[in-house]
Amino acid sequence: MNRGGNRWLTAFALLIYAFLFAPIVVLIVFSFNISRRNFVWLGFTTDWYPKLFANQSLTDALGVTLQVAAIAVVGSTILGSLLGLGLARLKFRGSGATETLILLPMVTPEIIMGISLLIFFAQLFGQNGSLGQIAIAHVTFCISYVAVTVRARAAGMDPRLEEAARDLGASARGAFWHVTLPLIAPAVAAGAMLAFALSFDDLVITSFNTGVGSTTLPVEIYSAIKLGVSPQINAISTIIVAVVSIALLIAWRLGAFRTERGSMVVEDAPPA
Amino acid sequence: MAAPPTPAGAAGVNGTAGAAGTTLSPAVAAIRVPFVNRLAGIVLILPGVLWLALFFLAPLVIILVVSLGTRDAGGHITLANPGVQNYIQATRPEYLPAFANSLRYAGITTILSILIGYPIAYWISRFGGRQKILLLILVMLPFWTSYLIRTYAWMIILRDNGVLNSILQAVGLTNDPIVFLNTDFSVILGMTYGFLPFAILPLFVSIDRMDHHLVEAARDLFASGRAAFLHVTLPLTMPGIIAAALLTFIPAIGDYVTPDLLGGAQTTTIAKIVQVLFTSGRDWPYGSALGFLLMVVTLAGTLLALRTLRREVLA
Amino acid sequence: MTPGPQDPQIVFERELERYLTDQRMTRRQMLARVAAVGAAVALAPVVAACNAAGVTSPSPSAASPSAPGASAPPSATPSPSRSPTPVPSPESELFIYNWDAYIGDHTVADFQSKYGIRVKYDKFPDADTQMTKLRSDGKGGGYDVSYPASTEIPALITDGVLLALDPGLIPNAANLRPEWTSPGYDPGNKYSMPNYWWTTGFAWDPGRIPDDLTSWDALWDIRWKSHMGMLDDQREVFAVAGFRLGLSPNTTSETDLDAMLAILKEQKPLLRKYTDDDIGDVTSGDLWISHAWSGDWYQMIADKPKTKYVVPATGAVRGNDTMVVLSGAKHPIAAQLWINYNLDAQVSANNTNYIGYMGPNAAAEALIDPAITGDQRLNPPQSILDKLVELLYLPPADLDKYTKRWTELRA
Numbered sequence: 002m003n004r005g006g007n008r009w010l011t012a013f014a015l016l017i018y019a020f021l022f023a024p025i026v027v028l029i030v031f032s033f034n035i036s037r038r039n040f041v042w043l044g045f046t047t048d049w050y051p052k053l054f055a056n057q058s059l060t061d062a063l064g065v066t067l068q069v070a071a072i073a074v075v076g077s078t079i080l081g082s083l084l085g086l087g088l089a090r091l092k093f094r095g096s097g098a099t100e101t102l103i104l105l106p107m108v109t110p111e112i113i114m115g116i117s118l119l120i121f122f123a124q125l126f127g128q129n130g131s132l133g134q135i136a137i138a139h140v141t142f143c144i145s146y147v148a149v150t151v152r153a154r155a156a157g158m159d160p161r162l163e164e165a166a167r168d169l170g171a172s173a174r175g176a177f178w179h180v181t182l183p184l185i186a187p188a189v190a191a192g193a194m195l196a197f198a199l200s201f202d203d204l205v206i207t208s209f210n211t212g213v214g215s216t217t218l219p220v221e222i223y224s225a226i227k228l229g230v231s232p233q234i235n236a237i238s239t240i241i242v243a244v245v246s247i248a249l250l251i252a253w254r255l256g257a258f259r260t261e262r263g264s265m266v267v268e269d270a271p272p273a
Numbered sequence: 274m275a276a277p278p279t280p281a282g283a284a285g286v287n288g289t290a291g292a293a294g295t296t297l298s299p300a301v302a303a304i305r306v307p308f309v310n311r312l313a314g315i316v317l318i319l320p321g322v323l324w325l326a327l328f329f330l331a332p333l334v335i336i337l338v339v340s341l342g343t344r345d346a347g348g349h350i351t352l353a354n355p356g357v358q359n360y361i362q363a364t365r366p367e368y369l370p371a372f373a374n375s376l377r378y379a380g381i382t383t384i385l386s387i388l389i390g391y392p393i394a395y396w397i398s399r400f401g402g403r404q405k406i407l408l409l410i411l412v413m414l415p416f417w418t419s420y421l422i423r424t425y426a427w428m429i430i431l432r433d434n435g436v437l438n439s440i441l442q443a444v445g446l447t448n449d450p451i452v453f454l455n456t457d458f459s460v461i462l463g464m465t466y467g468f469l470p471f472a473i474l475p476l477f478v479s480i481d482r483m484d485h486h487l488v489e490a491a492r493d494l495f496a497s498g499r500a501a502f503l504h505v506t507l508p509l510t511m512p513g514i515i516a517a518a519l520l521t522f523i524p525a526i527g528d529y530v531t532p533d534l535l536g537g538a539q540t541t542t543i544a545k546i547v548q549v550l551f552t553s554g555r556d557w558p559y560g561s562a563l564g565f566l567l568m569v570v571t572l573a574g575t576l577l578a579l580r581t582l583r584r585e586v587l588a
Numbered sequence: 589m590t591p592g593p594q595d596p597q598i599v600f601e602r603e604l605e606r607y608l609t610d611q612r613m614t615r616r617q618m619l620a621r622v623a624a625v626g627a628a629v630a631l632a633p634v635v636a637a638c639n640a641a642g643v644t645s646p647s648p649s650a651a652s653p654s655a656p657g658a659s660a661p662p663s664a665t666p667s668p669s670r671s672p673t674p675v676p677s678p679e680s681e682l683f684i685y686n687w688d689a690y691i692g693d694h695t696v697a698d699f700q701s702k703y704g705i706r707v708k709y710d711k712f713p714d715a716d717t718q719m720t721k722l723r724s725d726g727k728g729g730g731y732d733v734s735y736p737a738s739t740e741i742p743a744l745i746t747d748g749v750l751l752a753l754d755p756g757l758i759p760n761a762a763n764l765r766p767e768w769t770s771p772g773y774d775p776g777n778k779y780s781m782p783n784y785w786w787t788t789g790f791a792w793d794p795g796r797i798p799d800d801l802t803s804w805d806a807l808w809d810i811r812w813k814s815h816m817g818m819l820d821d822q823r824e825v826f827a828v829a830g831f832r833l834g835l836s837p838n839t840t841s842e843t844d845l846d847a848m849l850a851i852l853k854e855q856k857p858l859l860r861k862y863t864d865d866d867i868g869d870v871t872s873g874d875l876w877i878s879h880a881w882s883g884d885w886y887q888m889i890a891d892k893p894k895t896k897y898v899v900p901a902t903g904a905v906r907g908n909d910t911m912v913v914l915s916g917a918k919h920p921i922a923a924q925l926w927i928n929y930n931l932d933a934q935v936s937a938n939n940t941n942y943i944g945y946m947g948p949n950a951a952a953e954a955l956i957d958p959a960i961t962g963d964q965r966l967n968p969p970q971s972i973l974d975k976l977v978e979l980l981y982l983p984p985a986d987l988d989k990y991t992k993r994w995t996e997l998r999a
Contacts, residue, residue, distance in 0.1 A: 024426035084321035091314025117332035131732030552716030
């Protein structure tokens, strides 16, 4: 083992982690800034946190964002996983077209997707934007990412494993539940996490589908950034980081991330 | 082998599976896929396809129709004179600089993301030990805070009177603030930062799946560290690199927000032009046409890349 | 008792008739409306009209601060001599769509507690987003009240996006200065009420730029390269080019526009950005000099007191925006109450004092911070106002000429 190389690699890795977290740290620090416009550091205060809880439009927006994300994750994970699985296991005449169909949302400019849904709902159904409409939009653009992720995993899975289970007497459903599903589970989980991140952060598509009282956090933040951000925005982001970190910490303590056999990272059959 | 017609059981016999590392012999691959299997596959994909057809394709068709229309004297979309005039107008040479900007930013971002992401993914995979997944999740953690807010944080850092300039001035490296923000530099930095997780994940999956014994074997056979990397590791992890490249480049081309917030007068992208046409220009037909052009170009490029690398990437 | 001409019942009947005619409603429809929303709400405008007809008209300087009847305690009738009239109680909610940071600090809260109406206050980051939303269904996108620029009003009226205002519900309109009672874009203020007005000049940091700047040429000065900004607004930017060349900012001549485009292209390499947030960019120090709106300069001073602002004598834009009720509004009464509330002298003054934009409100002037009313840059005297130019609405074919060049410039 090249020890010198290892040290450089580790140093580089740590540098990148620092790069990834630097803005987060700045974010948290500046949530305590006295200045309302939040450009230069003027002094320390914790006032923005209580003001945040009193700020109804921000807390409402957070609520909407989380609800939409929940629906988007559930919907897109189910639909996308089925899609990915179906495409990986079968070769049939429509599979090429289906593949392109999955690819299309990913290459479509967000403004096109956003406006097309706006016209679709407004002109066809007379809807003015609502939480449901946003959720539908989010499921739609998340499906592709889940499908691609699951498909990659399912295709790499050795089909003989399932066959072996059947040979050993498992029913078709049993084979699916106890062999296939656990094998693709990491990809499904990864797809779900990806869908959550995409939904939580979406701006352009969402901004065309908001309605009265149903606006999401990114839309609120974008308006705020354009016209002068208040540290309340930093405060809410700090809270989100804190919550996610604590959740991760708990999960880690419970051993969710240990890589042992049968756990998250699974070895495939050796190359033929 | 009388399999009851359920999706799971029927899916047991596969057509081909071509991921690097698991290949079926041609004999197995040539097994005919029974009708039930095909039916099962269709049943699996049907819900997703129906959803996409209703909420993606149908609206897209509407916008396509809009792009063929024009506006009447009152500014409303009309289909009285359908035609491709918007598309012809959209290929104005005056838009080339913006298009070039989009390509440039997306390209550099992709390369940088892979150059930075690969060593990190490698480090996590090889040296992460029992905490591999935790380290991976730590990489994703910033991803779960609002991407807008992280971009905004870069504004705080890169401003003329921001954190970076304050540090540089404090240590005496410069007297006057350096203009970091609203430049190519800040846009590429912001985009790379935003897309890095998109690159790291597939790279990690690919690197982690590789059997490191192969590298050891190469070293045993007197290959140098560099040769082992170039001839063993790199080719085996190429699928991950391709996936990372696609997952970064495609969204980066259409990225509107990062160049808008971190960029300036000289960094306009084609996505911004589309947005301007829709909003400031009130010209939905024209904006749709340009948007579609962008989409077609991106799609063509992607399909081309995929066709030549089909097996490695999506199978 | 034989009804006399001023008998409350006669007055009511007369006003009801008038109301029905104005609204093109049949009695049957009115009954249906009463059934739907209650007599109080349905008959509120009629009651208001009765009160207006019954009492002597209030003098402008002593404007009554609230809509008739709405602030009266529930048990009291507006005037003891009226026949029993239902106290108009507006709808319980109100949906507003406005810019961020464009209203007094506690105007919404005060309105909510005064009328018990719950306000949902959504914001948009730029005017184009606003228009897209309001026009998405042709009726206002689900909102009750919004704040379009005056240039949009003619088209919005023609397209039926706006609801005709009921003057009976907005008695504070009497507070308007005479020149605002019938603006060109909406004669008689039938569909809109003026909100704020402004000038567009440029602001700079004397710490970085010690010169005394007076002309648009300053925005082409190579010394401020990479520290200069223009507003991200195609009409405003072309207007500046126009003023520098002596051309009208409302021109539709292709040669004029080409000339403007030429000098804008010369300017572009010197610019740092086309900004939406002139306040932020100047106060943060990124921009030493920027194209800016007058009210924004007032907010810059809060963080950077030495910032200067000038409206060049060669010409500048004067603009205003409006308050409107959307035609699809679900709470039209509350909406007009809101508009009326903001035309109240004290409320209007509060708004202006917070954001620095002058309102059209004569009665409010005494209550506005003299730092604003006394400052010629925020409140130019008539002699200067006469030289300023308003941006006019351009039909699509003409706006396209601008858009084509604007996208060419930006790309």
